[in-house]
Amino acid sequence: MTKSLMIQGTMSNAGKSLLVAGLCRIFVQDGYRVAPFKSQNMALNSFITADGYEMGRAQVVQAEAAKKAPDIRMNPILLKPTSDKGSQVIVNGSPIGNMAAAEYFKYKQQLIPGIMEAYESLSRENDIIVIEGAGSPAEINLKQADIVNMGMAQMVKAPVLIAGDIDRGGVFASLFGTVMLLDESERKYVKGTIINKFRGDPEILRPGLDMLEELIHIPVIGVVPYLSVDIDDEDSLTERFKNRQSPGLIDIAVIRLPRISNFTDFNSLEHIECASVRYAASVGELGSPDLIIIPGSKNTIADLKWMRENGMESSILKHAAQNKPVIGICGGYQMLCDTISDPYGVEQGGEIRGMGLLKAKTVFEHQKTRSRVTGTFADVKGIFKGLTGKTFQGYEIHMGQTCLTEGAGGRGGKSGEPHIIPYLSRLVETDGVMKPDGMYGGNVYGTYVHGIFDSEDVLFEIADALMREKGLKYVKNKTFNLNEYKERQYDLLADALRQALDMKYIYRIIEEGI
Structure with missing residues (x-):
């Protein structure tokens, strides 16, 4: 029977996409058939599959990490913002029209059967499905009709790990607040937290980690360092936009x-x-x-x-x-x-x-x-x-x-x-x-x-x-191969996560399920 694991975050850009990609590569290295899944993605970075369907690039990256061809089933719903209040809605790779946020909020429950059909179809072909959430599960104004965070976890009975971005500051408050804003029925799905994007010695964090575990009664399963792997970013929060390097030659x-x-x-x-x-x-x-x-x-x-x-x-x-x-x-x-x-x-x-x-x-x-x-x-x-x-x-x-x-x-x-x-x-x-x-x-x-x-x-x-x-004359690096370079980056990501995360615990919660 196919097992699942879900990665959620305390906010957008907490590093969910990269964590899912790294875990996909680890599971493949360990001999499992694995596929990524995100029921609903909001992004302007998209991709066309071999059969002509449109999906989010984050799931393309994760598919590459899993050594799979990008498949529309990995991202059945894609929202491409056209303004501050509306998006083009793409379902199963094809646009169905533009909707204002309020209109889509009322409509999205109708998409659940299609989401489950895509998930179950992937499940029949894989041993592990690694699911990515979106934004935060603690958006209390959106929880009622959720189809991408705890709502998704409940539909497929997936254990959840919640990641917090320490580089932005306030990671303990954001993890504590996120867990506390979950209903009791939702909280039972959360099996661990991850401190992501840490710069420095993890031992400095130890007192805070112990206190957080005492407060929320959920283990911290790893402190992931700020990684320098070169893997495509998901959306416009990318660090590339902040690069203020001086012009090169x-x-x-x-x-x-x-x-x-x-x-x-x-x-x-x-x-x-x-x-x-x-x-x-x-x-x-x-x-x-x-x-x-x-x-x-x-x-x-x-x-x-x-x-x-x-x-x-x-x-x-x-x-x-x-x-x-x-x-x-x-x-x-x-x-x-x-x-x-x-x-x-x-x-x-x-x-x-x-x-x-x-x-x-x-x-x-x-x-x-x-x-x-x-x-x-x-x-x-x-x-x-x-x-x-x-x-x-x-x-x-x-x-x-x-x-x-x-x-x-x-x-x-x-x-x-x-x-x-x-x-x-x-x-x-x-x-x-x-x-x-x-x-x-x-x-x-x-x-x-x-x-x-x-x-x-x-x-x-x-x-x-x-x-x-x-x-001037440009001297080409004859040893450079773009595909080989990308593969090395996925392997480096997997190596870093193996060192930072308690993989024995992760395998245990995957096996136990909910």
């Missing part, structure tokens, strides 16, 4: 949009030696980088207006006018166009002028494009001409379609010759259909493909091109 600036999505697209750029990858939310932070990247957005029009109002757009236009490179990914690609139209009110309705750096127009549609793709760069010009012919893999998640602006000249030659549309690449989707993607003009490039930088050939060509602009 290659200075790459990613615009930190208010509704930035899939920022994990740029993690691989950090593997370029001598490069810095910074996230800039203001003109002052932007500075004068070698490359500007405009990322994806869950509300392209609102984020374009934000850039227009705070002067960021003007800085990007000045950067491009100096013939310095700009790359737009997904929503960032749409912003580079002449116009963005929203005839069906997908975001805000109406039409807005784009940045005009690509002679193209984007029209939002009802249907979301969701597909895995492989691609080959076309006859690319400009600073990144060396990308021509290189291949990559990735995925598309977008509501709009982009095409050349009517009357735009393209890359035509003599009068009477057909114009050549400056497509960036050609893609082959999961179903074998081939289509063009992206455009370029001068040193401005746009694409809908997430994960395009994860190809080592692409990564190193970009580095080489930026170094050539400085009159």
Whole structure:
């Protein structure tokens, strides 16, 4: 019979996702078939599975740690915030519409049968399911209809470990308060607590740990150090956004949009030696980088207006006018166009002028494009001409379609010759259909493909091109392999958790159940 273990936290960003990933890797190393599960995830970082469904990236990371292919059953509900009060609701990998928070709160109970179907299906194929909660189980205004914290634990009879983030301070109060706000029927599911992100000597904490155990009558099963493993972050609380490092020899600036999505697209750029990858939310932070990247957005029009109002757009236009490179990914690609139209009110309705750096127009549609793709760069010009012919893999998640602006000249030659549309690449989707993607003009490039930088050939060509602009030569690290690097990070995470947690106790509570 399949066993389960649930990791909850005292707050968002307490480290639940990383703990689940590490435990998945430990259980796999110990010979078990294991899968992660999160009934409801709220995040703007998402992924397209091999069969074309959308799920949260946190569960993708956990699946990789478990040595499993990402599967929509691991995350049956994904909420992608479109504003402060509403989200796009994605059920079993497909969007069912946008809902205000109050509307979704009333609706979500209807999703329980689907949640249980996904969980039970995974259970039939695995020995252990490691479940992740969301936020805090002690949100007393939300407990009544909970489907992701104690409500989920009760549905599947899962023992619970609650993690607290000591790096933020107040960890004893937050753990004590969380447990005390649970009902007695809920409290019996909590079998241990974890102090997470500790810097220093754990023995210093011993008096506090003993007092906490006396107060709540639940054991502290480990003190996990602040880990430096390089594993994709779950959401916009990432530490990467707080990085204030000085610009490197290659200075790459990613615009930190208010509704930035899939920022994990740029993690691989950090593997370029001598490069810095910074996230800039203001003109002052932007500075004068070698490359500007405009990322994806869950509300392209609102984020374009934000850039227009705070002067960021003007800085990007000045950067491009100096013939310095700009790359737009997904929503960032749409912003580079002449116009963005929203005839069906997908975001805000109406039409807005784009940045005009690509002679193209984007029209939002009802249907979301969701597909895995492989691609080959076309006859690319400009600073990144060396990308021509290189291949990559990735995925598309977008509501709009982009095409050349009517009357735009393209890359035509003599009068009477057909114009050549400056497509960036050609893609082959999961179903074998081939289509063009992206455009370029001068040193401005746009694409809908997430994960395009994860190809080592692409990564190193970009580095080489930026170094050539400085009159320098980029020396590639020939021993570097991105997949091997990621595997080492999961193993390092598992090693650290084995040392920090009482794994004998964890195996015991998994076996005993509730």
